[in-house]
Amino acid sequence: MSSLFKQRESAAVGEGHAWLEVQAALKMNTEGLIPAIAQQYDTKEVLMMAWMNSESLSETVATGRVCYWSRSRSKLWRKGESSGQEQHLKEMRFDCDGDTILLFVDQTGPACHTGRRDCFYNVLQGDEVVVDREPIIDPKDLYK
Amino acid sequence: MSSLFKQRESAAVGEGHAWLEVQAALKMNTEGLIPAIAQQYDTKEVLMMAWMNSESLSETVATGRVCYWSRSRSKLWRKGESSGQEQHLKEMRFDCDGDTILLFVDQTGPACHTGRRDCFYNVLQGDEVVVDREPIIDPKDLYK
Numbered sequence: 001m002s003s004l005f006k007q008r009e010s011a012a013v014g015e016g017h018a019w020l021e022v023q024a025a026l027k028m029n030t031e032g033l034i035p036a037i038a039q040q041y042d043t044k045e046v047l048m049m050a051w052m053n054s055e056s057l058s059e060t061v062a063t064g065r066v067c068y069w070s071r072s073r074s075k076l077w078r079k080g081e082s083s084g085q086e087q088h089l090k091e092m093r094f095d096c097d098g099d100t101i102l103l104f105v106d107q108t109g110p111a112c113h114t115g116r117r118d119c120f121y122n123v124l125q126g127d128e129v130v131v132d133r134e135p136i137i138d139p140k141d142l143y144k
Numbered sequence: 145m146s147s148l149f150k151q152r153e154s155a156a157v158g159e160g161h162a163w164l165e166v167q168a169a170l171k172m173n174t175e176g177l178i179p180a181i182a183q184q185y186d187t188k189e190v191l192m193m194a195w196m197n198s199e200s201l202s203e204t205v206a207t208g209r210v211c212y213w214s215r216s217r218s219k220l221w222r223k224g225e226s227s228g229q230e231q232h233l234k235e236m237r238f239d240c241d242g243d244t245i246l247l248f249v250d251q252t253g254p255a256c257h258t259g260r261r262d263c264f265y266n267v268l269q270g271d272e273v274v275v276d277r278e279p280i281i282d283p284k285d286l287y288k
Contacts, residue, residue, distance in 0.1 A: 008266060008275060009258045009283075016272035037181055037190060044188035046181060049244040061268065094273065095263035096256055100193040102264045112240055114153045119239035120246045122152060124205070128160035129238065131152060139153075 005098040023057065027099040033069055034101060038111065041090040041104035047111035047118040050077075052101065064089045066105055083142040085109040115139040149242035167201065171243040177213055178245060182255065185234040185248035191255035191262040194221075196245065208233045210249055227286040229253040259283040 004017060004025035028034050033051040040047055050068040052060070056076050059067040066087035070077035080086030091104035112119040115135030123132050148161060148169035172178050177195040184191055194212040196204070200220050203211045210231035214221035224230030235248035256263040259279030267276050 005266075011275045013275055013278055016269070016274040019268060019271045019273055022266070022268075022273040035179055035193065037193065039190055046183055046190065046246055049179065049181065049239065092268040093264040094266040094268075095193065096258055096260075096265070097263075098266075100263070102190055114240055116240075119241075119244070120237040121240070122149075122166070122238040122242075124163060124236040124238075125160070127163045129163055129166040130160040131155045131157055134157055 005094075005096065009096060019061070022094065022098075023054070025098055026057075026094065026101075027097065028054070031071075033071070034099060036068065036101040036103055038066065038087060038103045038105050038107070040107055042106075045118055046120065047087075047105070047107055049119075057101070060089060060103075061092065066103060080108065083110075083113070085111065085142065087111070110136050110142070113139065113142070115142055149238075149240065153240060163205070166238065166242075167198070169242055170201075170238065170245075171241065172198070175215075177215070178243060180212065180245040180247055182210065182231060182247045182249045182251070184251055186250075189262055190264065191231075191249070191251055193263075201245075204233060204247075205236065210247060223255075224252065227254075227257070229255065229281075229286065231255070254280050254286070257283065257286070259286055 026034055032053050036052045037049050038047045053069040056067040056069045066079045066089055068077045086108050087105040093102040110117050115137045116133050117136055121131055121133040122129050170178055176197050180196045181193050182191045197213040200211040200213045210223045210233055212221045230252050231249040234250055237246040254261050259281045260277050261280055265275055265277040266273050
């Protein structure tokens with residue numbers, strides 16, 4: 001565990017470290033990525049989980065518009081750039097050991113590429129996994 | 145993307161697949177792990193993010209008590225086994241591409257090893273990252 005995050009475990013409320021110092025202490029994986037959970041700030045729905053690299057994290061903080069790293073396309077992914085469904089950053093949090101980010105966001109429309117509000121529509125019920133949400137926008141209308 | 149999850153993207157509400165088939169289609173990383181987000185089922189606080197392997201996932205489903213894979217200790221981690229602060233499973237969800245799990249849990253006391261209710265107590269404020277929560281139990285009393 002990074003000593004900066006270790007040190008912060010017993011820090012008093014209000015104690016701060018400079019953002020650039022914290023950013024440098026984040027624990028990226030071997031691909032240079034860190035998981036980021038996006039939670040709708042007012043309803044508290046967990047919308048999705050995606051990955052950031054250092055560049056997408058810096059851009060998100062600088063612009064207030066959430067930018068991930070697309071592992072499938074190997075490029076920066078400004079959420080909403082093709083679907084129009086943007087995520088605006090309300091608050092950014094880091095966990096105790098600095099290896100996960102929690103984003104409070106304001107999500108326009110669906111967060112999921114299937115047109116559903118969130119990505120977690122597969123729910124375990126007994127010995128089956130069932131779809132329990134419908135798209136709020138037809139995915140054909142999201143990506144034209 | 146797994147064809148099972150791809151197929152489910154356009155499934156109607158109520159459409160199911162057998163749990164064992166879904167479990168086999170989950171996308172584990174190169175270490176055989178999948179991220180699991182724990183959210184308190186009633187307040188919707190995001191408590192923590194940790195990792196599961198196939199065995200911990202099966203055990204969690206079978207027992208209803210959340211079991212992760214501890215990457216630092218390389219063993220099954222039955223949440224609360226040393227701290228007494230258990231997580232009981234209320235609902236389990238899988239995202240659109242089958243590479244993230246969302247757990248609705250009922251967490252006894254603090255989820256975080258620092259004694260805080262959740263792990264995300266480091267918040268970005270301007271150009272500083274500030275601690276904004278106190279432990280609800282002294283960590284010295286959690287691990288005796």
